Amino acid sequence: MPEPTLARLSHYLRCLRQLAAEGVQTVSSAAMEARLSIPSTQIRKDLSHFGEFGRPGIGYDVQHLLEHLTEIMRLDREQRAVIVGAGNLGSALLGYGGFVNSPFRIVGIFDNNFSKIGRPLWNLEIQDVHRLPELNKELGADIGIVAVPAAAAQEAADMLVEAGVRAILNFAPAVINVPKDIAVRDVDVTREMEILSFHIKRADDAEEAE
């Protein structure tokens, strides 16, 4: 399954949820292109990887496609996650409103800083990261979120692996090594800023060229 297809599925879901909320019954790939700026042929090809959902001459049934994609991505069941790192970022993620109407639920937050352990944060209490493997037997999180500085990222990842998570979302600007059956996605704000910095360049160059 192509990784780019997977990333776009998330866009399709967002679009379909919105359409469903608007009470729209049917949608064509061309109509989705208008909303998402993803070519209609791309949309059809992506969806064709999972089956035949559309009807020629009509389009896709919004509700039906929404349910199918939700199931394919396993978003029809609760997905529990734990956060390692109770700093700014960990705290912001825990309080993030984007998870309220989603299957994702943060069930634990951990840190290695003794002055933080035991303190309440939002609806949880910060736990000792060394107890993560033990406590996750109860918590049952499949997803681990690394929200620690780069220097501590590998250690945090190791602890999550030991705790039995199947997937890791890594916010630290560092490469983390994990067994190959564990999925990792990196989110690196600094990297995104650096890429933007490069793109700005071209506009500057045009100015300098005058």
Added chain:
Amino acid sequence: MPEPTLARLSHYLRCLRQLAAEGVQTVSSAAMEARLSIPSTQIRKDLSHFGEFGRPGIGYDVQHLLEHLTEIMRLDREQRAVIVGAGNLGSALLGYGGFVNSPFRIVGIFDNNFSKIGRPLWNLEIQDVHRLPELNKELGADIGIVAVPAAAAQEAADMLVEAGVRAILNFAPAVINVPKDIAVRDVDVTREMEILSFHIKRADDAEEAE
């Protein structure tokens, strides 16, 4: 210039900074592969887009390559950014430690919520988002960060465009439309979680198959 190459440049920079800090003089593409898990041929091909930096039989001069790449990405000068949205996320970004030893500096934070405007946040004061175009004449930010809910994302982006930014980092889970000479990068935590959710699936399936 291939977009994937650009994204990897950021990894090379991080690696080189670390090597420089360790006092390493020279590094081979094979040695970088060991640290970054990026194939050495890929590294060489990427670097070859910008010139010939290495010496056969020796490798790359760490300091020299670091300086070159830093310049290529325009990270040798201050890059000012403003944030729109003073909620959890905006606040976390403003307090984010990752920018301390970097060229990025957040010079303003804006919101449309009257109860927030005028309040101090870290080292700044929250400003009215409607004054963004006017105030950015002074602030001079080239980068805008969208840290508002999805429903307000387009409006925030419009305001940033009017304020004259050349690049936008969008944290809202929404498509934003901007003039094509303005670079946009999306960071969508929910999307990343959804992709991980899909990948977890395979492990579950194996279990279910028994």
Added chain:
DNA sequence: ACTTGTGAAGCATTTCACAGCC
């Protein structure tokens, strides 16, 4: 007439293989 699904073509990126240099 309108729209899907899909093989085939086209394009982009990665990987290979090796000539040339230290």
Added chain:
DNA sequence: GGCTGTGAAATGCTTCACAAGT
């Protein structure tokens, strides 16, 4: 012997073109 830079081959993804369905 070790390493870079790079054409060429291989792979992967996107776009095209159109047959088939409504």
